[in-house]
Amino acid sequence: MPEWLNILARSVGLFIIILLLVRLIGKRQTSRLTFFDLVTGIVIGVIAAAISLDLVASPANGLIALAVWTVFPALIYLLAVKHKAVRDIVQGKETVLINHGKVLEDKLLEARLTPEDLLSQLRQKNVFNIADVEFAVLEPTGEVSALLKKNKQTVTPKTLGLNVGQESVPQTVMLDGIIMDEPLTAMGLNRRWLHTELEKVGVAPENVFIAQVDSMGQLYLDLFDDSIQVPKPKAKELVYATLKKCQADCELYALGTKETNVKKMYENSSVKLSEAMQDLESLLKR
Numbered sequence: 001m002p003e004w005l006n007i008l009a010r011s012v013g014l015f016i017i018i019l020l021l022v023r024l025i026g027k028r029q030t031s032r033l034t035f036f037d038l039v040t041g042i043v044i045g046v047i048a049a050a051i052s053l054d055l056v057a058s059p060a061n062g063l064i065a066l067a068v069w070t071v072f073p074a075l076i077y078l079l080a081v082k083h084k085a086v087r088d089i090v091q092g093k094e095t096v097l098i099n100h101g102k103v104l105e106d107k108l109l110e111a112r113l114t115p116e117d118l119l120s121q122l123r124q125k126n127v128f129n130i131a132d133v134e135f136a137v138l139e140p141t142g143e144v145s146a147l148l149k150k151n152k153q154t155v156t157p158k159t160l161g162l163n164v165g166q167e168s169v170p171q172t173v174m175l176d177g178i179i180m181d182e183p184l185t186a187m188g189l190n191r192r193w194l195h196t197e198l199e200k201v202g203v204a205p206e207n208v209f210i211a212q213v214d215s216m217g218q219l220y221l222d223l224f225d226d227s228i229q230v231p232k233p234k235a236k237e238l239v240y241a242t243l244k245k246c247q248a249d250c251e252l253y254a255l256g257t258k259e260t261n262v263k264k265m266y267e268n269s270s271v272k273l274s275e276a277m278q279d280l281e282s283l284l285k286r
């Protein structure tokens with residue numbers, strides 16, 4: 001057999017073997033690879049290349065080495081999942097770099113980081129002023145996680161004491177001009193509703209690139225022809241405006257009638273509508 005054909009056969013066989021062995025190790029995100037993961041991958045690649053090019057005395061010995069460097073890491077990962085001591089050895093521990101706004105120089109030296117490295121990592125987290133950092137930790141993956149001081153943190157509905165309604169995942173009902181019936185059915189809608197909504201904004205179905213329906217039943221469109229301006233959905237605003245008008249009408253009717261029972265009925269209705277508007281305000285006015 002020609003040498004090139006021999007190398008080709010060995011390479012194809014090793015490709016299939018390594019594919020199976022890598023699946024045995026398991027999935028790990030590239031950004032979360034530790035130094036141990038990197039060394040394991042390099043060694044497996046070197047062994048596979050040596051076997052493919054017939055640089056080892058015996059292919060069987062090469063396969064044994066390949067199996068060892070695949071099975072052992074897989075076993076170590078299983079142990080690491082169950083035992084923290086193994087995780088600390090294989091993956092390493094977190095290192096506190098900033099505590100209560102104070103940079104710990106000895107921890108920087110221990111982590112082999114320079115002040116420039118720390119500032120660079122913080123900038124990647126959109127933190128440009130080290131005085132804004134309350135707490136920072138070097139993760140085993142080499143990334144720095146930072147917690148800003150209270151007065152520098154982003155304002156959220158929770159910090160403002162606002163209750164925000166839950167929202168389900170939008171359903172994609174059209175792709176490349178093709179209507180998708182299953183997402184429509186999941187939203188309790190049908191093709192007739194979709195065609196009606198498209199007619200309201202004057203858009204032909206074949207001009208729709210992507211169409212999505214949110215949890216409020218509002219239709220969002222992205223068209224092939226970007227020169228066409230599609231009006232924004234206003235279902236939420238219309239519902240809120242309708243509730244506000246009904247509440248104002250009830251107050252007006254209560255003031256305009258002289259019947260005690262009727263006045264009380266309109267006043268109660270106005271109060272209930274006002275309470276409903278307060279409960280729904282966070283959902284309808286965002």
